[in-house]
Amino acid sequence: MPEGKRAIRAEYVFPDGLRTVHADGVYGGWTPKKYLRMDFLVDLWTGPEAEVKDYDAEGKPAGETVREGVRDNVMTRESQVRVLMSEEAARSFFDWLQVRLKEVEKHV
Numbered sequence: 001m002p003e004g005k006r007a008i009r010a011e012y013v014f015p016d017g018l019r020t021v022h023a024d025g026v027y028g029g030w031t032p033k034k035y036l037r038m039d040f041l042v043d044l045w046t047g048p049e050a051e052v053k054d055y056d057a058e059g060k061p062a063g064e065t066v067r068e069g070v071r072d073n074v075m076t077r078e079s080q081v082r083v084l085m086s087e088e089a090a091r092s093f094f095d096w097l098q099v100r101l102k103e104v105e106k107h108v
Helices: 087-106
Strands: 025-030 035-045 050-052 066-068 075-086
Touching: 025 075, 035 087, 075 087
Parallel strands: none
Antiparallel strands: 025 035, 035 075, 050 066
């Protein structure tokens, strides 16, 4: 090892409460304190606000279901998790992501 340098071992811990989330996109920018804010998003089609169903005396559905508050062609982008990173960590993440993308390009 070159003089003045030393090896540091990094050990990884995955707690029981670790969550895996799906992301369709990311939105964000820099905070006033120069942290990169990233909201990882999932895209959802907006459903009706409510449904009203009629039932007969025996409790069986009778008639049509009426959907209230339907908005056509509206998509909801729901934030799953927000990540804050220092500029140094963001640059490291960028480098790591470029390597991962090159790996996947080799397999396409």
